[in-house]
Amino acid sequence: MPYTVAIDCMGGDHGPSVTVPAAFAFLRGHPEAEIILVGQEAVLTPLLAAAPDLAGRVRVHHASEVVAMDESPTLALKNKKNSSMRVALNLVKEGVAGASVSAGNTGALMAMSRFVLKMLPGIDRPALCPVMPTLRGHVYMLDLGANIDCSAEQLLEFGVMGAMLASALDHKEAPSVGLLNIGSEEIKGNEVVKQASELLKTSGLNFIGNVEGDGIYKGQADVIVCDGFVGNVTLKASEGLVQMLAHSLKAEFGRNAFTKLAALIALPVLKKFKARFDHRHYNGASLLGLKGISIKSHGSADVYAFEQAIARAFDAASNNVVERISARLAELHARREEKDAQHTGEESP
Amino acid sequence: MPYTVAIDCMGGDHGPSVTVPAAFAFLRGHPEAEIILVGQEAVLTPLLAAAPDLAGRVRVHHASEVVAMDESPTLALKNKKNSSMRVALNLVKEGVAGASVSAGNTGALMAMSRFVLKMLPGIDRPALCPVMPTLRGHVYMLDLGANIDCSAEQLLEFGVMGAMLASALDHKEAPSVGLLNIGSEEIKGNEVVKQASELLKTSGLNFIGNVEGDGIYKGQADVIVCDGFVGNVTLKASEGLVQMLAHSLKAEFGRNAFTKLAALIALPVLKKFKARFDHRHYNGASLLGLKGISIKSHGSADVYAFEQAIARAFDAASNNVVERISARLAELHARREEKDAQHTGEESP
Secondary structure (H helix, E strand, O other): OOOEEEEEOOOOOOOHHHHHHHHHHHHHHOOOOEEEEEEOHHHHHHHHHHOHHHEOOEEEEEOOEOOOOOOOHHHHHHHOOOEHHHHHHHHHHOOOOOEEEEOOOHHHHHHHHHHHHOEOOOOOOOEEEOEEEEOOEEEEEEOOOOOOOOOHHHHHHHHHHHHHHHHHHHOOOOOEEEEEOOOOOOOOOOHHHHHHHHHHHOOOOEEEEEEOHHHHHHOOOOEEEOOHHHHHHHHHHHHHHHHHHHHHHHHHHOOOHHHHHHHHHHHHHHHHHHHHOOHHHHOOEEEEOEOOOEEEOOOOOOHHHHHHHHHHHHHHHHOOHHHHHHHHHHHHHHHHHHHHHHHHHHHOO | OOOEEEEEOOOOOOOHHHHHHHHHHHHHHOOOOEEEEEEOHHHHHHHHHHOHHHEOOEEEEEOOEOOOOOOOHHHHHHHOOOEHHHHHHHHHHOOOOOEEEEOOOHHHHHHHHHHHHOEOOOOOOOEEEOEEEEOOEEEEEEOOOOOOOOOHHHHHHHHHHHHHHHHHHHOOOOOEEEEEOOOOOOOOOOHHHHHHHHHHHOOOOEEEEEEOHHHHHHOOOOEEEOOHHHHHHHHHHHHHHHHHHHHHHHHHHOOOHHHHHHHHHHHHHHHHHHHHOOHHHHOOEEEEOEOOOEEEOOOOOOHHHHHHHHHHHHHHHHOOHHHHHHHHHHHHHHHHHHHHHHHHHHHOO
């Protein structure tokens, strides 16, 4: 079961034309893995003909409905009980699959994951944790948009969840955890961040302190913790910046005959450069804090990108990410209760 | 006087070796301008010999002390009353200069500007407003770090101040103002941002609504409003991202003989590309909300970069930025008081 991934084949901008070939490609690279293709049987079953070599390792599980990319999460949760997104999550819930992947509507996936898989004790809603390139490798950053107005305790929980994810996926004993903050001399962050810093210091995590915005891409930490508002804005701003630079680079190289020739000569180098930061390579954000594994792929993912999201789901399941997070959070909450009890004891002797 | 800029010549990583040549370069391009070089006479006066053509338009004003780059803002404020930074601000306060520029310690400049120039009525501390490149030109973004934990009213004030700055410097009738927010379907921003959006809608500004992180660089608005925490993290993350990309591009082009040759051929194009986004061109952040003009240059600015900061100070002074902001804020506060009075009236008839 930990080697089985359930895939919402109908989600994303491209549906089965991307998700199914990605599943086949993934299986061919991972002989120990199995995949359940979830979606409309009439669409999916004929596609199996393209992969006779994978017989026995891939099967179709019917789901009659599809969540639209622009559907309201609340309505999708209420009305789409037979959607491929929901049925894939059900398979994880029932223990038939170890993880699920969807390129569908983020809000709906968040709501359904929370409803079907349930949250771990003490966690309110899933944190969205993508992996991003840095100068020194990559970084897990959370939360990227689900939790606005976080408490210090939530930021601590993000630290724990991110560290367990990094430790499981990258096989690091004690991944370093940084707290996203500003570096003004006078005022070091807002009240919540200051409190979170104190909590992280005594958490037993490998907490390296504050990290400023530029530290994200300098690779100063393996895990970076921030609230969902800051995280989302930072990620989107980075995407916008890269698009602006790429657009202008293209424009400069397209200016005249000489620059076009230069582009031709520089092309292999530019391609390698592009490959190094290819966002497709980093596709697949983890929804953390759930009692099961749910991975969100970009809606516009192509076959290569979606394959990476499947790989991340598989790695998370086969490395017991949920168990690790759950155990560590339980410890944390037990300690907190103990402290609270002590405080209450002190106040009323 | 509006055509006179006072320069803290001793501030920044390079001091007079950058600030003085930058002042000369600026004066040569702006025949209507005058400059007061503030700092140690013994150091500055001999440098005037290099610019006999500017006699009568540039003079030295002695200030015996220097604020160190790593000095505590509080201590600098208390102890460095004769510092070049403070004396330059005094000249603005006294009406001798129309604006001042410093490449010194940000915290100290913020504290001293606030203390010497004083804040406009109703404003608590200066907002730091740099100008940044976008796909379509440039954007003024504030606050970039001075005001953490902002109220909705503060965000509205940022909108007003940024719009007045853009309107004065870019001669735009009604610059568009966007509110930095996240685009999740379920939750659109935190409480403060939601309230700020309501206030901006009825502000009389050309408010275009929410802008997501990528909208900054897409040039979706002339002015983007956010709290200092989000702004600072976003700006720093952008800097880190650009550094990472530049570093990797260099590495790819330096890999072997072929790639080095490609680099040589692509160099003129890459240089043009680089020039388009040259951060030196965007040097000079405005401290807004003060009763005078104080411009912060990057500490590491070179002659070209510092010249841009002087130009921004000159433009702000000669286009009456403070008067415009002051008038619009007064309107805003009058309306708010009127509303509050109405509410009080309603509650206690």
